Amino acid sequence: MNAVDTKPGPPIRLLFEMSRDDNPRLFDDLMRFNKGPKRVNRLRFLAHEGLLAQQWLLGMTGSASTATAARASRSGIDIAVARQTSQAFEASTGGTEE
Numbered sequence: 171m172n173a174v175d176t177k178p179g180p181p182i183r184l185l186f187e188m189s190r191d192d193n194p195r196l197f198d199d200l201m202r203f204n205k206g207p208k209r210v211n212r213l214r215f216l217a218h219e220g221l222l223a224q225q226w227l228l229g230m231t232g233s234a235s236t237a238t239a240a241r242a243s244r245s246g247i248d249i250a251v252a253r254q255t256s257q258a259f260e261a262s263t264g265g266t267e268e
Contacts, residue, residue, distance in 0.1 A: 190197040196216070203209040
């Protein structure tokens, strides 16, 4: 861990709007909860689990074992799509922000 990882920062506040057309599965899942802490906690949990899954998938190489590839296939994970998604959301290491 480096110094950047250990420094506490200010909390991140998010305000966003989502329609069912954006992501029907996520929308339906979040709508199970009333407004407020339960919905926010569910979104926080899903984001955390997604991050862990993404890091797990990135740890897999193109030469992943047959057993690991079979587990990913059974769970409905498309490794190529997961890598593309990870690349789309990677933080830029330099240059201008968009």
